[in-house]
Amino acid sequence: MEKSLNWHEFVITRLIKASGYSAILFVALIFIFLVREGVPTFLETELSSLLSIRWYPIEEYFGILPLITGSLIVTLGATLVAVPFGIGTAVYISEIAPRWMREILKPLVELLGGLPSVVLGFLGILVLSPYLRLLLDLPTGLTAFTGSLLLGGIAVPTVVSVAEDALDAVPRAYREGAWALGATRWQTIWRVTFPAARSGVLTAVMLGIGRAIGETMTVMMVTGNAPVLALKLGSLFAPVRTMTATIAAEMGEVAGGSTHYHVLFFIGMVLFLISLGVNVAASSVVFRAKKRAERILS
Amino acid sequence: MNRFLLPAITIFVLFFSVACGPASSGAATASDSSTTYIENKGSDTIVNLALAWAERYQAEHAEARISVTGGGSGTGIAALINGTVDIANASRKIKEEEIAEAQANGVEPMEHIIARDAIAVIVNPENPVRELTLKQISDIYSGKISNWTEVGGENRPIVRLSRETNSGTHVYFLETVLRLGNSEDKTLFSMDTLLLPSSEGIVAEVRQNPNAIGYDGLGYVPKDLKMIAIAKAAGEAYVLPSIPTVNDKTYPIARDLYMYTDGEPKGIVKEYLDWIMGLEAQEIVAELGFVPASLTPSD
Numbered sequence: 001m002e003k004s005l006n007w008h009e010f011v012i013t014r015l016i017k018a019s020g021y022s023a024i025l026f027v028a029l030i031f032i033f034l035v036r037e038g039v040p041t042f043l044e045t046e047l048s049s050l051l052s053i054r055w056y057p058i059e060e061y062f063g064i065l066p067l068i069t070g071s072l073i074v075t076l077g078a079t080l081v082a083v084p085f086g087i088g089t090a091v092y093i094s095e096i097a098p099r100w101m102r103e104i105l106k107p108l109v110e111l112l113g114g115l116p117s118v119v120l121g122f123l124g125i126l127v128l129s130p131y132l133r134l135l136l137d138l139p140t141g142l143t144a145f146t147g148s149l150l151l152g153g154i155a156v157p158t159v160v161s162v163a164e165d166a167l168d169a170v171p172r173a174y175r176e177g178a179w180a181l182g183a184t185r186w187q188t189i190w191r192v193t194f195p196a197a198r199s200g201v202l203t204a205v206m207l208g209i210g211r212a213i214g215e216t217m218t219v220m221m222v223t224g225n226a227p228v229l230a231l232k233l234g235s236l237f238a239p240v241r242t243m244t245a246t247i248a249a250e251m252g253e254v255a256g257g258s259t260h261y262h263v264l265f266f267i268g269m270v271l272f273l274i275s276l277g278v279n280v281a282a283s284s285v286v287f288r289a290k291k292r293a294e295r296i297l298s
Numbered sequence: 299m300n301r302f303l304l305p306a307i308t309i310f311v312l313f314f315s316v317a318c319g320p321a322s323s324g325a326a327t328a329s330d331s332s333t334t335y336i337e338n339k340g341s342d343t344i345v346n347l348a349l350a351w352a353e354r355y356q357a358e359h360a361e362a363r364i365s366v367t368g369g370g371s372g373t374g375i376a377a378l379i380n381g382t383v384d385i386a387n388a389s390r391k392i393k394e395e396e397i398a399e400a401q402a403n404g405v406e407p408m409e410h411i412i413a414r415d416a417i418a419v420i421v422n423p424e425n426p427v428r429e430l431t432l433k434q435i436s437d438i439y440s441g442k443i444s445n446w447t448e449v450g451g452e453n454r455p456i457v458r459l460s461r462e463t464n465s466g467t468h469v470y471f472l473e474t475v476l477r478l479g480n481s482e483d484k485t486l487f488s489m490d491t492l493l494l495p496s497s498e499g500i501v502a503e504v505r506q507n508p509n510a511i512g513y514d515g516l517g518y519v520p521k522d523l524k525m526i527a528i529a530k531a532a533g534e535a536y537v538l539p540s541i542p543t544v545n546d547k548t549y550p551i552a553r554d555l556y557m558y559t560d561g562e563p564k565g566i567v568k569e570y571l572d573w574i575m576g577l578e579a580q581e582i583v584a585e586l587g588f589v590p591a592s593l594t595p596s597d
């Protein structure tokens with residue numbers, strides 16, 4: 001009996017271990033594949049061509065700078081929308097709303113997260129972009145800003161969900177302690193609960209950014225896809241082309257093994273590295289914050 | 299997206315024909331012995347048309363089995379050269395080197411113009427501009443003209459809309475309009491041209507934006523948008539796209555759509571091509587938004 005239990009345990013432990021490692025394995029495999037398909041870019045095009053400002057692949061113009069800046073400006077805009085709005089909602093749901101309100105709000109926000117992005121894209125084309133064009137007196141409503149607003153909307157549920165969990169996990173004793181010292185509700189939230197949940201909130205923000213930078217369908221539909229270098233603040237109100245939209249729009253028709261094909265994988269590699277960078281930055285900040293907290297507590 | 303759609307449609311059509319063919323004919327026993335296959339492959343522009351034809355033809359001729367696949371004009375012609383298809387679809391003329399390659403393989407490509415495709419330039423109905431020359435459209439898309447006042451319109455910025463670069467229509471527009479048919483010309487689309495992934499995207503934006511200019515296949519233009527009358531050069535007549543103006547070649551942005559066979563078509567392939575040039579099949583052409591080829595033999 002005891003022996004067979006050990007045998008079971010052995011298998012189960014190994015299974016759990018394997019599924020833990022499999023995540024690393026898959027990421028590594030994906031990256032190897034991206035590198036294998038993307039690196040020939042360097043043999044087939046010159047670096048100066050890659051770093052030029054024109055993207056017109058059917059005539060061998062492979063400047064990826066407009067695509068990178070396009071992705072960054074849309075993501076920046078989306079972050080500016082999603083972070084304050086998402087954290088505000090999370091604080092309201094977790095700290096201020098009465099219990100019944102909370103029970104309605106939380107599932108509703110999660111429902112919003114399940115909305116297919118193509119539906120938001122349609123809303124963007126038919127409602128938001130005409131409205132923004134008139135409101136802001138722009139030449140066209142298909143701009144980075146339109147994409148940012150919709151992406152912000154897509155990222156908000158992620159931010160709310162994770163941030164709310166983090167705030168909820170702060171021990172009740174912290175709040176009671178603050179109240180006992182005579183802190184107002186605002187002071188408690190801002191000075192006690194929020195700092196205590198900081199690492200979780202930061203994770204929420206990073207996940208939100210990750211969601212925004214990787215989103216494809218909505219941006220392809222509403223940002224106009226014009227590969228223009230976006231460096232100024234004004235570029236937010238002009239059409240841009242993101243890396244994800246480029247890959248999605250062009251990969252289906254490209255000849256396998258051509259330079260264009262390799263460049264698209266190279267763009268995928270860049271996107272992967274940016275996401276990795278965001279995540280590494282986030283975890284290092286969280287890690288440092290934890291260390292500091294441990295030092296203070298001990 | 300087409301990549302996944304097309305095989306699915308092909309399978310569906312095949313399945314449909316197998317499932318419904320004998321039942322509708324009532325002469326199932328006779329059809330088994332005389333079943334004939336036609337392999338038809340090529341241009342993605344034509345594939346919907348070819349599928350519609352194949353479906354109708356098989357409904358009427360129980361003995362025929364037509365398999366239609368896309369993949370592009372070049373793919374279709376390559377398959378004809380290798381002898382793996384009976385009919386190749388192409389939205390461009392066969393190239394000299396392809397003819398040479400075919401002849402080296404013992405294949406004599408024969409051209410059939412099966413329909414025409416016109417590209418309409420569209421603007422918002424609020425836009426007072428009604429006619430443009432090809433040169434003006436070229437200058438608009440290359441970025442030399444960026445305000446409607448320069449072509450007789452209101453003081454508004456021009457928002458240029460185009461299909462994505464992988465669209466055959468994009469390439470055709472680039473060569474015929476932007477570069478005015480001159481292959482030495484290296485003019486490119488202005489960098490701030492909006493590249494929209496679908497015809498619907500262009501239609502939706504033109505419908506609500508008086509600054510916009512776009513282009514699309516004639517059959518895909520809804521009634522509530524305004525088509526521009528186009529002149530080949532300044533001083534010549536401005537022509538609106540329509541079935542008659544495309545057929546008499548006065549409308550400048552139109553191209554022929556082709557089917558190629560190996561030599562003079564024989565047997566069922568000949569019957570099928572004759573049917574395609576007939577009234578019934580050419581009505582399907584008009585329904586799908588293409589321009590019917592004139593009913594007289596085209597070469």
